Amino acid sequence: MTKACDVLIIGAGPAGLTAAIYAARAKLNTVVLDKTGPGGQIALTGEVANYPGSPDDTGPKLIEKMVQQVHQFGASIELETVVSVDFNEPIKKVVCKEVTYHAKAVIVATGANPRKINCPGEDALIGRGVSYCATCDAEFFTDLEVFVVGGGDSALEEGMFLTKFAKKVTVVQLLDHLTAAKSIQEKALKNDKMHYMLSTVVDEIKGDGIVESIVLKDMKTNERTEYFADPDDGTFGIFPFIGYIPSSSLFEGILDMEDGYIKTDAQMRTNIEGVYTVGDVRVKTLRQVVTATGDGAIAAVEAEKYIENKF
């Protein structure tokens, strides 16, 4: 079966939903596709304290409001997994399992996912002590202890940021040395709140609704040690910074990329006319809701101008 629209948006996280609001408001026939339904990464978090105007919203609540706005302006959101794309002709083809969409413009908003430790307990305690975003969640760990997992640039930089809130930050690194740039290491080593456990991995995270202990394994001796929260605190934080995985494999060999992230210009244009990329899946310096929504608005306005001139 084929369906046609003006603007097809792949991904219903904050970037894709904002693009839909702007495109639909410009009276373009707009469809948003998402393989798991609207939400994206922000639906994983209980508090979005830094998105302007909604300090008390949970991630799911913020998404619910965005979805209402999308529907209010007449765009539709479909539960679909995109399996391939063909951007060779002016009318782009986006292939899902049962439907192929034909669109005048496509906005890619497939996001990214933090790389997980993949240990028992991690998934169940996301947003309950396990966080992948220091900018978002550092404040919740004011005067608590924090473990940072990883030894690269972002682990140390985010670790140092966390020391502004946490009473102690312990970096847990698989290798027997840190891999962050020397300049970052020098700065981190001067920070009294930063501590290091090298040749160590996180084997398990435990807690009943909130992180209560972490099991660490020494890679040299295979010895497992369970570390419990300070009884006065009852909990502590665990921040894995072991990389991000952009959801861009569909576009390999089609859209220009850098380290798996799709390259755009300031108008969110990719190397293919009529194809835009927004949010966490594009090359950018700050991956947050506020930047994802900004990208979405810009791309929709650009797509509107493109469609008007081209078709």
Ligand SMILES: Cc1cc2nc3c(=O)[nH]c(=O)nc-3n(C[C@H](O)[C@H](O)[C@H](O)COP(=O)(O)OP(=O)(O)OC[C@H]3O[C@@H](n4cnc5c(N)ncnc54)[C@H](O)[C@@H]3O)c2cc1C
């Ligand atoms: C735990 C956590 C807490 C966070 N807290 C905050 C915070 O407090 N404040 C803040 O500003 N930011 C926060 N962030 C970051 C924020 O969530 C992201 O920057 C934002 O969600 C990026 O939006 P996006 O629309 O680009 O991508 P995403 O939110 O990743 O959405 C992408 C969507 O694309 C869909 N998709 C992917 N591939 C396909 C496909 N092939 N077919 C169909 N659909 C597809 C996915 O299902 C997903 O719904 C947090 C992130 C995490 C992980």
